[in-house]
Amino acid sequence: MAVGATAGALAGALLAVAAAPGAGAAPATAGSAVTVSGRGEFADMKFTVSQTEGLTDRAITVSWTGGTPTTFAGNQFNTDFVQIMQCWGDDDGTHPDNPGPPRTQCEYGASPTTDRSNWPGNGDDDTRAVVYRAKPGHYGQDDTYGSTLPYGLGEVPFTSVDGTVVTSGTQNNRFFNHATTNEIDFARTQADGTGSEIFETQTLNEAPQLGCGAPVTHADGTVTGRSCWLVIVPQGHLDLDGEPYEDRTQVNAGSPVSSTNWKNRIAVRLGFNPVGASCTIGAEQQDTIGSELVAEAMSSWQAKLCASGTVYGFTQLGDADTRARITSGADTLGFVTRPLGSDDGTTAPTGTVTYAPVALSGVVIGFNVERQPGSTATSEQKALEGTRFTSMKLTPRLIAKLLTESYRGSPWGAVKTVYSGGTATLTAAQGYGWALHNPAGLLSDPEFLALNPEYANQSIPENPSTDTDLEVALGHTDAARHLWNYVLADKDARRFLAGVPDDDGMRVNPYYSTNADLNPTGSAFTAARDDYPKADPWTTIPPGSAEATVKQGMTDFHPYVDDMLLAAQHARRGDQLWKSSWDATANPPVWKSPGPQNVGQRVQLVVTDAASAARYGLQTAGLRNSAGKYVTPTSASLTAAATSAKGSPAVVPVTASRTGAYPLAMLVDAVVRPGQLKAAERKSYAALLRYAVQAGQHTGIELGDLPLGYAPLGRALRGRTLTAAKSLETYKGVGANGGSTGSGTGGSAGGSGGAGATTGGGGTDAGTGTPAGTMASPSAGSTAPRGGTAPDVITTAGGLTPADPAVPFRLALPVGAGLGALAGLIAPFAAGWRPRGPAVALFGAPDFVRRTTRRLGGRFRR
Structure with a gap:
């Protein structure tokens, strides 16, 4: 509580210092x-x-x-x-x-x-x-x-x-x-x-x-x-x-x-964009919440839209929490990749729900791997020492190996090398015999090297700071669900998770086995999920730390990051996160970070989003799609995948059929319940939607442009959003708190074929016809069908922790004095979010408040 209040007070003081007049930024x-x-x-x-x-x-x-x-x-x-x-x-x-x-x-x-x-x-x-x-x-x-x-x-x-x-x-x-x-x-x-x-x-x-x-x-x-x-x-x-x-x-x-x-x-x-001069202080504020996948785009659009006199705030929030808050009416516009009522144990709200596509991006495996040729390397390989690898191919099974801590070097210290009479022998701790014959890490895996022969003959230490796992974000996200769905859509990956070894004899870490008979817990691991669990309970004093007295576990060897943006930033810097250096002189003695990896020796693998990877210049892996092609996330490959999207909101299946489709593409829809809004709010949100799919779809580096890492939406998807925007303005229903009713009717649902085929429709709301471009929700008490929007959406099984709690920190930002007290109240409940709204209004770029609040919350979570 004290830490939260202090951070809030600091941010409040900085608002007064950093806030600039409301002039337009060049x-x-x-x-x-x-x-x-x-x-x-x-x-x-x-x-x-x-x-x-x-x-x-x-x-x-x-x-x-x-x-x-x-x-x-x-x-x-x-x-x-x-x-x-x-x-x-x-x-x-x-x-x-x-x-x-x-x-x-x-x-x-x-x-x-x-x-x-x-x-x-x-x-x-x-x-x-x-x-x-x-x-x-x-x-x-x-x-x-x-x-x-x-x-x-x-x-x-x-x-x-x-x-x-x-x-x-x-x-x-x-x-x-x-x-x-x-x-x-x-x-x-x-x-x-x-x-x-x-x-x-x-x-x-x-x-x-x-x-x-x-x-x-x-x-x-x-x-x-x-x-x-x-x-x-x-x-x-x-x-x-x-x-x-x-x-x-x-x-x-x-x-x-x-x-x-x-x-x-x-x-x-x-030349830097101004930090602190994007929006006029005191301007009208329209709040939005939702998916990290739209965060970079909203950061750009917000600054440009200030000229209209409205500040469109954005708070990054967990996907399930976003749907829950829009369903309950706690928030008014959210950005989602799956429909309301699609989370386990939830039901869709009654009344009209409007979905509007705004952004097309995707989940990526980003990497920063530099060449370290070994003694067996060719002269050509040695000549490239210290340079970055620029390409990588990954299969669903290789990703499954990384997500399940199955490489020998992942449970650090479970397998040790013992020397006797000049002979080196591997020995395993009790219960870890499965790891003895597994590769030490991804870069020495025969399956990986067969796909990526340029990585052969490298001398890269394979331990928790390099290539044994993926650096992933904490919390429950649709991005994590999409990645697991990609793994589960592959027969070889499913067999591996069930305990069947790959062609070279590598086995899954049994704590992640979907076969209950193999899993030491006695229960099958549920891979249809929306998080990245650290299921292996292994703890030890890491090898080479004889003086250490504090054990480490898998969350120490492979720490979480707060979100995918930070994952990309850490990968760019070569920041291994693992506190692998024991400091016996500290009081009390502690594990400390050795700092970023040395130049020429950086090896980082992360799950991030395409926009964050582009922002920090990460290479991205080519993933095998359903056509057997290895595809990287480009504007063309994201667009190709989007043509297979179905439903409202349109969900891109991991089995997208186009040859050039990127399998982890994701569409982000704005979702609004017009019956909960006043006419002025509906008009304001309609303006946001129009900008997002018109001027906001121009790819570039200027404020207001679509950042790199997004693909511009096709005509059919843009048409759906423009129809939805008109429907909001002309909505015929009683607004919240006695707001006035809209007038007129929206046009017909946009597009035909693929992602542009439907926007929902039909049904009634408050005794009036539902405008085109909206979706009528099930009646109260009914449950929205699981996986009904696309073939690959898999219902989350039981046994998961509750969805991340909502964090209304954004409400404190407009007023510095109130921010301190409110931050103190909500800090213990922080959960992986990125404030962008009033923070952008006051600071221009979102980074300061985003990082301050996110790291504050991260400490409480861990």
Whole structure:
């Protein structure tokens, strides 16, 4: 309660600080890629930044050509590599041909301070440490800092946007550290002189010390976000005196922010969307709730729709909870992927229910896997060391193996290697003999390698921090149900879950067996579900932690994330989540995170959504569809799948028949009960629906566009929504609380064939005809048919925990004073949600409030 109240009070205070006047925000510029050339020693290099306008917290690509291949001294980067950072401030005037910021205003130098045995830096090139030299031309050294210190050893200070200056301890300062920085210390140039890295741009919400995106009001009343800089510093092959290296066994590169290295820096201006200037404070508010699958789209649409004078708030909520709140009348418009009354133990409401398609996206398996060739690798494979794999094929059975903790390395410590007389033997703890002959992880699974031969001959440690499981979100979601349905639609996957080994003898973890005779609990595991359980009760002191006194279990080895957006963000950063490092010096001793995985050694597999994967630049796996093709989530493949959708709302089956159909595509419908609304509310929601399927279906990076990761809706689906919008405005029934009745009638239900075939219809409501574009619900007391909307919707069996409770935190956001008290009341009940409405109205971008409230709730849940 106290934590909730404190967080609320903090957010309330920040509302007053961050809220900006209600002027319209300047739109971002599409097609904003920029290419710049290097200078001096690096004049032949050209660097391309994929996006420089309309930025938020997201991933962009930095690529280059014309470089010299990187060399190594042992495992440390030695020569000819690239370093990248984000900085704030005005041009420092040092390079008239390439304006850029002062080196003291860059987020850089937060490398590990302990356990650097496998770290590829020398203690200078990945820090702000410098050595003063009387001759500033000495390469990699400094002409300012350290001049008054013994031996000339010093640090380049860091200056925050608030004016605070950090002069010492910069490697682990109070503004950013190894776990939060977005700097890229080491980016490799390949044998052909090219290279590429994915860089996460950060707004003031993620990096307040930089202030990127802070609202700036111009004389004409327009508001833009404070711009920042992307700075690239190439490291070359010259020694400290400017001559070529003589001893290449030593790492000589110095800090990129040293004065001599800084002379080679290349700066690119970054334009950020304003954080805190999207909507007018005090504007009319229309609340919406619902599926995470529409969250990115709503974040974009909200900002543009403010110009109409209405703030469309959005609170991310569990799917079952959304349906329950719309059914009960607690909320007025929800975004759903299945109909009201389709959850176990629920009934659809009486009266008219209107469904309107607004977004087409999908569930994806995102990955960030970098090559680590082993001793048996070919010369071609070794030449690609440290680069990302760009493709992956997965079958339903492979996904089942990951979801069921069935790889040998998943229950960490259950199988150990014992050495005797020079011979290594695997031994299993009691009850874990099933794991002895299973592959250690996905990347060594023969089934996987047969589909993905490019992953052969890798030397990747397979443990809970890499490829033994999927990083998944906590809670009950339709996305989880859809993924399980995909697994269950496959005969081989069903047989595996039932206990039948695959062709190479791999067996399911018996705690996930759908065969009660094999399951140690005596009951069959129910795979028709909407969550990702950690069913295995294994606990142990992890191997190699002899001093540890606290056991870990499967939720420690494979922690949950709060939602699919965070899963994508963690994968991009290489954040393993597993607190695998025992700190015996802490009081009390605890398990701690070792920080993100090292560059070139990142291995992350997550369940996320297509929009979040696109936002953070994740690769996505090609999944085998019912036609036997491996398909990735593209606009074309999502659209192909949507043609098989049936029902109202239209549900896309995992067995979509088109050859190019992506099997985990999902349509999101807005759902409204018009009889519960006043005429003004119906008109306002109709405006939202019209925008969503007209201007809101234009794919782009500007505010109001459809973000990447969504496919524009086809004509039939858009027609259904426009019909539904008209039906809302012309609804003939008594509104809630005595609201006036609508007038006129809606047009006919839109479209024919496939997803555009039906929108429901028929029936009566309050003695009047049901408008076209709506669906008449069953009478009171009846139960909506399970799975009636599509062949693959499987009824959730008993034994699951109740649906996530609703969290009305959004109601507190418009008023800072009330927010603190209300947050204190609701924080203990928080459950995986993403506030976007008043948060967007006040902050512009949703990230600050979303992360603050989500993490607060996450702590209570865990």
